[in-house]
Amino acid sequence: MTDDALRHIEAAERKAAEVEGIGPEVAPRPVGTVGVVGAGTMGGGIAMNFLNIGVPVTIVEREEGALDRGLKTIRSNYERSAARGKLTSADIEARMGLLTPTLALGELSGADLIIEAIFENMALKKELFARLDGLARPGAILATNTSYLDVNEIASATRRPEDVLGMHFFSPANVMRLLEIVRGARTAPEVLKTAIEVASRIGKVPVVAGVCPGFIGNRMLARRQQAANELILEGAMPWEIDRALTDFGFPMGPFQMSDLAGLDIGWSRETSRGETLRDRLCEMDRRGQKTGAGFYDYDAERRRTPSPVVEQLIRDFVREKGGTPRHHTPGEILDRLISPMVEEGRKILAEGIAQRASDIDVVWVNGYGWPRATGGIMYWAGVR
Structure with missing residues (x-):
């Protein structure tokens, strides 16, 4: 099966760039300069x-320190x-x-493509797109990097929804191959085609998705x-759950992933009420690899081991919530x-x-x- 499966995913990656109804007669817009709003990790x-392919980028932040x-x-990434010998000085x-x-x-006024990469908050994104609408040149493409939010609602903050779409990069964005391109209800065909061609230029595998919470992936x-x-x-333990996925072939499971990202993303001590396991871990300052403890315990080299503290925490949590612990194979x-x-994949189709x-296959192989x-x-x- 492996040879057939590999041939399938290779063909699927080529096919993913094709969009029904958008043929060679649709001309992409030229993209020679790019603006990025937000200088964080993403x-x-x-x-x-x-920058890697020689395209000038203007990057904008609100504060000097963040910039x-x-x-x-x-610079440190380079x-x-x-x-490693991959670049020279x-x-x-x-x-x-x-x-x-x-x-x-305002320095983004001449950019051909502007990509927003700010905090995942609808009100903030709509405010930003309204401002971009007022300063971007006619014909500029306005893209949001949202991983979950409604691209149509973001586009509604502008007078040019045909120029708006989602370009969902995966972290780390300079490494991950997948680019989920989200087609809004009013995204112009040439705008979609431009985003697909831009993805290929920067070495990404583009997959087009429609608008819904979370898109495909x-x-x-x-x-x-x-x-x-x-x-x-x-009563299943995080390491049992993670191991089932890593034994299947994933690089890591959901709880390893949470520890790597940081359990305190979107968490606030002021509003935490200990209602979830994550809340309780964060309240104990077990916030993931960066604090040396999360769902797992970590040593100085960030090697993980199952935590007796978390095991007891889960047993207490399950008892409190009225759960019945049992063995799972x-x-x-x-x-x-799975x-x-x-x-959910069937529903998405x-x-x-x-x-x-096969587009869903491409998303999951290259992004997750x-x-x-x-x-x-x-x-x-077996879904074809």
């Missing part, structure tokens, strides 16, 4: 994709590449020389996380995690959010670590 990674930190991170300076840092949003991921949380309430855990994802089952040798989630499940 914004900096997005900017690097364009300086962003530039420092970009310096790590140079240390001259390469680094050439790329950094293409980057214009600024605190003035995160919508399915939410089902897996829900299943993982249900297993915890039945690895096969049962895997089925419980079956709802496949079910039925709703037209994805054009074809689904084992490539299986051909992708839908191919593995």
